[in-house]
Amino acid sequence: MSIQSTMYTGAAGLGSHADAMGVIADNIANVNTVGFRASRANFSDVLGGIVAGDNIGAGSRIGSVQTMFSQGSLLGTGNASDLAISGDGFFVVEGAVNGIEGQYYSRAGQFRIDGDGFLVNADNLRVQGYGIDAGGTISASLDDLHLDAGTLPPIATTAISVDANLDATQAIDPTPFDINDPGGTSDWSTSLTTYDSLGVAHQVTMFFKKTADVPAQQWDVHVAVPGSEIDPAIAQDFAEVGTGTLDFDAVGSLAANSLGPINVQWAGAALAPLTVDLGDPTGTGGTGLGGITNYSGASASHFLDQDGSGSGELTGFEVQPDGTITGRYTTGESRSLGQLATATFSNVESLARTGNGLFATSLASQAPMIGGPGAAGRGSIVAGSLESSNVDLAQEFVTMIAVQRGFQANSRTITTADDMLTEIVSLKR
Known part of the structure; x- marks a missing residue:
């Protein structure tokens, strides 16, 4: 291996460590982002050639950036429309992201009811779930959750x-x-x-x-x-x-x-x-x-x-651990309005990150398994809470120091190789 290739090897090390520092910076920047999932830069060696019959490396690169899907802490907010998942699974939302219409998945449960009565996330994507009719039968079809049930019809006293x-x-x-x-x-x-x-x-x-x-x-x-x-x-x-x-x-x-x-x-x-x-x-x-x-x-x-009641207007709602949404009316009556849907994946680490706390499916992640919370391995809903970022700030600082040391060492490789080149050039004098 030549001195010049040594400099290229050092430069490759600088690049990979700079990329790793970028991943760390992204994690730290999102330490307070609701539902954020930390990433980890996985280093991989690069093969450069053969010297004396042996393989010689040519530095390092970032082989993959792995998303860590461990559970974040649940923080109580007292807001009925703030939801968190305790366990595996994602909220299912639908709409356009970066101009692409489709179904997306998120752990961020900062929801609200929009002007049309639909449950939406911070980006106005509609939360998906199952409707419930007046008789309490849950629909089998996934659809936008509509919580504005209008006026509750009166019931005549008998x-x-x-x-x-x-x-x-x-x-x-x-x-x-x-x-x-x-x-x-x-x-x-x-x-x-x-x-x-x-x-x-x-x-x-x-x-x-x-x-x-x-x-x-x-x-x-x-x-x-x-x-x-x-x-x-x-x-x-x-x-x-x-x-x-x-x-x-x-x-x-x-x-x-x-x-x-x-x-x-x-x-x-x-x-x-x-x-x-x-x-x-x-x-x-x-x-x-x-x-x-x-x-x-x-x-x-x-x-x-x-046994009668007057007509009533929706005043609020509660979400049960199984995702059932119960509306409260001015009459004091309660009625089931729908059920949240959550999704799990056979290969969750292959989900594609799309920004804004959203993930999309990929070929490797395979199709989602969607159903009611609390069943088939899907976590339960915790109402009035949000899941914090799963970034471990202390660990990020430890990793940052290690990456910084690695960057400094690779820069020293380049400066040392440069000194060697200077020494060779001086031989001509």
């Missing part, structure tokens, strides 16, 4: 449940119940809000009046609604829509209930058939408990419920 106690010591007032003066001619009342087919709220009031003490206590129940809210409307404050008699046994349990189904024609809405559950009468084989009781003590309602 059933009312009352859990209350009627005071067994209540004295009997012989004045008959009068719907025009329900408060003055009843012993106790309770109300709850119900909804018609259009989602309009209506108060349903039940007035209770004690009518008998012996041989067992007996109470009448009168179900009333606002007179101005029915069709046809009436001038009175209340319209009576149902009445029945409640019989209690000697231990205060409900023995019989004659209140049957009620039909209410709310103004402008569909006819509303209502059933009122006041308990399980012993006279029909029930326990007499779990509804209206007749014990000594103030009359009071313990629990009132109904």
